Amino acid sequence: MSALLRIVRFTRALAPLYSAVILCSVLTSAASLAVPFLIGHATDTVAGAVGGQTATGAAVRTVVLIAAAVLLAELAQTVVSNIGGWFGDVMSNRMRTILSVRYYEKLLHLPQRWFDGEITGTIVARLNRSITEITNFAKTMSNSFASMLITTVAVLAISAWYAWPLALLLLIVFPVYVWLTSLTSVKWQKLEGEKNEQVDIASGRFAEVIGQIRVVKSFVRERGELADFSRRFASTDATTRAQSTHWHRMDVIRRAFLNVIFFGIYVIIFVRTVQGAFTLGEMVLLVQLMGMAKAPVQSMSWVIDSAQRAIAGSKDYFRVMETEVDPRTAAMLARRGTGAEAEVISAAGGTGTADREITADGGTAGERAPEAPSAAVATIDPVPGAPVVAFRDVSFAYEDGEDVLHGIDFTIDRGEKVALVGESGGGKSTIVNLLLGLYEPRSGAVEVVGRSNADLPLDELRSRIGVVFQDASLFSGTIRENIAYGRPGASDEEVLDAARRANAETFVRRFPDGFDQVIGERGLKLSGGQRQRIAVARAILKDAPVLVLDEATSALDTKAEIQVQKGLDELMTGRTSLIIAHRLSTIAGVDRIVTLRDGHVDEIGSPAELAASGGIYAQLLSLQNSGDKKRLAKYDITG
Template sequence: MSSLLRILRFTRDLSPLYTAIIICSVLTAAAGLAVPFLIGHATDTVAAAVGGETPTGTAVRTVVLIAAAVLAAELASTVISNVGGWFGDVMSNRMRTILSVRYYDKLLHLPQRWFDGEITGTIVARLNRSITEITNFVKMMSNSFASMLLTTAAVLVISAWYAWPLALLLLVVFPVYVWLTSLTSVKWQRLEGEKNQQVDIASGRFAEVVGQIRVVKSFVRERGELAEFSRRFGSTDATTREQSSHWHRMDVLRRAFLNLVFFGIYTIIFVRTVQGAFSLGEMVLLVQLMSMAKAPVESMSFVIDTAQRAIAGSRDYFRVMETEVDPRIAAVLAARDDEADGAAAAPAVDPVPGAPVVAFRDVSFAYEDGEDVLHGIDFTIDRGEKVALVGESGGGKSTIVNLLLGLYEPRSGSVEVVGRPSDELPLDQLRDRIGVVFQDASLFSGTIRENIAYGRPAASEEEVADAARRANADAFVRRFPDGYAQVIGERGLKLSGGQRQRIAVARAILKDAPVLVLDEATSALDTKSEIQVQKGLDELMTGRTSLIIAHRLSTIAEVDRIITLRDGRIDEIGSPAELAASGGIYAQLLALQSSGDSRRLASFDITG
């Protein structure tokens, strides 16, 4: 119950709708309760007429009026319950929106470490399942069960007025029935968690396969993927059988107890009527009231089943919502909230005059609790300088980029940007100063214009086109039927590798950040595409401080300095000419490239 109350607190903005639903539930219950009284009165009227106590004409007029009153009460119940149902539908949809938006907002601000341990499809599947289960329960409660509970409470009061043993038996039914149901909860929820885990993993893999369908087909893995998917879902069959068997065994006990109690209730009503304590009308009234009270109890199994699913879903939901965000991200969120409340935006942090644009000060770093992958990294990059990182795969080049972008925090040492420690810079300001072109262009499924303007959505059409021209992309864009409005498909699959990369370069040009990071931006391209993209990169690097990770050594021949890395440590720092003569990693790579020894060159594997 605490989990469900937490959902209500989490969505307190829906309070007006909650209030409207409660009012409709009360009115529906009142209209429904009027019917047994009217029918009981009609029964007494008919009995009096048959017994000769009331004239037939008078009785006929009375029962016709009663029938009209029953019609009015049932019509009122129908209309009001549907109005309440409308409020319930709107409320559940708004709740879905609130929960989904807040979940998405949370995901966007979780640290990179969290995503390293998650599967994209599983994150999506968990969102859909959790919120569906929560909103289904809330919708069911608001559309029907709330009014039934109010009706039951009223029945308790009325039955106590007529005969206290009836109220006593009804009071026994609910706690015992709920207690019997609760006996199943621990085991049921454990098994439900096991099923959810398998379904989430399978759904996550499903999303991965759809996103990588070309790889699946090219390696003829359709059967293998289908078999694994089937195995995951198939494993839930045994869990469901155990879960259902346990639930229905308990349901037999619950219903047997319910039947026994209502046997006692009906016996009391019938015997007291025979003894003259109740009139026929009162007997009919009480029997109908007991039936109204019985309905919520009988549906309790379904309600509790739905509630338990909602509780399990809410736990998965809040497990994500409770994940701690990076303190700097929390500061950004707080500033955003303050700005929304009318407070002034956080002031921009000015660069320190004369300080290096980028500086790593004795930085060491480890992923999670593993061994350090960077050891004592120490270098600076001055304004306008072009610096390249060269080293073997796993040497730490991409990790340095991740630290610069604030995706991770160093274990020791500090990363400085414009003379300020990066952990003192608001993350939005830090990342606004850095433009990145990755090896994977990482485009979205919208139009070319949307992708180029991703960092500056308000950019004009001319600014977008100018960025494309400078990235050597305008010509091929205009050959598309829709030009810049061309939809490029998921991850830009309708474009060639070179085209995707030039769009990524145009995106970085339009962002116009003073610091540029090129993370193997041409390593996956053929020679012709590389030449075209390199022209755009040369334009992009003009006047900017650049940090370059390169696959082909020819692309870094014109840099100011090269930093070589070996096993997470800096091996050498110097100009291309100095390192070419030093005999170190760069010199060895140059020699291998010149000799054409591709096998030995590949053994260096400098791409990671």
């Protein structure tokens, strides 16, 4: 129950809808309760007419009026229950919107370390399953259970008025029935958790396979992937059998108990009617009321089953919501006041997002569209004379244990081009991750414009850094949307200028829809060179003063590389650049090279200095001249 109350508190912005549902439930219950009284009165009237106590004409008029009253009560019940159902449908959908938006926002602000241990498909599956189970229960509660609960309370009160033993038996049946049902909860939820785990893993793998279907087909892994998927879902069959056996065994006990109690109730009603304590109409009234009380009890197992699924789903949901957000991310949200949430929830010692008013279209009241990040952020005041980027004795480990970076120490001055060269896995991309604030160093400090990375707001830090990754990482929208991703408010002229400078305009113009061409998931409708030039245009439009090229041409053929390199040369003009080297041809023009060996800085110097030092760079040049491609591959380097 605490988990369900937590959902209500978490969605307290829906309080007006909750109130409307409850009001409709009260009115529906009142209308339904009126019918047994009317029919009981009609029964007494008919009995009086048959027994000669009431004139036939008067009795006919009375029963006709009673029938009309029954009609009005049932019509009112029909209309009001449907109005309540409408509010319930809106409420459950709004709840889905709130929970989904908060889950998405939470994911967007979780630290990178959290994603390192998760599968994308599993994250999506958890969203769909958890929220669906929660909102289905909310819809069930609003459309039926609330009115049944109110009816039950009313029946208890009326029964106590006519005969206290009836109310006593009803008071016994409800808590005992719920108690018997609760006995199944611990085992049921444990088994449900086991099923959910297998389904989430299978769904996560499903998303991975569909996302990389070309790899699956090229390695002829269709059968293997299908077998693994089938095995995980098949494993849920045995769990479901055990779960269902346990549940229905308990259901037999519950319902048998219910049958015995209602046997006693009907005996009391019939015997007291025979004894003259109740009129025939009162007997009919009480029998109908008992039937109204029995219905919610009989449906209790179904309601509790739905509730348990919602509880199990909410545990997965809140486990994510309670994950601690990077303190700098939380500070950024509080400072900017943007996004779907602004308030911090302290739950189980974690950090989450809380309530803001949700508008009819699912947005937040008073919410502004996020402003396009600006490269020149006024709140960052550079320290005079300080390098633009500095690594000060930085050590770092992805997991507890051995560091992957050891005492990294180098600087990059304004307008300087610095390349990182080293073995595959030597820490080059890790340095980029630290610069972007995706991870925090274990010791030492990363500085930007003379200020510690840890002290800079993340949005302002990242707005000053443009990145072109080895994987272009495009989205499924149009070319225009992808180029303007860092500046959604950019004009058409600015987008066109960025594409032109990135050497992308020519091929974009060849598409039937030009810049409005939809490029498919991850830009699959474009060639590798085209995707990379769009990524370069995106970085150009962002216009950040610091540029990171993370093996930006490594996946391209020679012709595509030349085309992309022209755009990169344009992009690097006047910027401070950090380049992860892949081809030696891209290294020759840099100001300095930092070579890495086993996570340590090995050498720092100009290309000419390092070419004569006998170190890693000199070795690479020698290997290139000898055409030893096998040994060059160790350094992710080609000639």
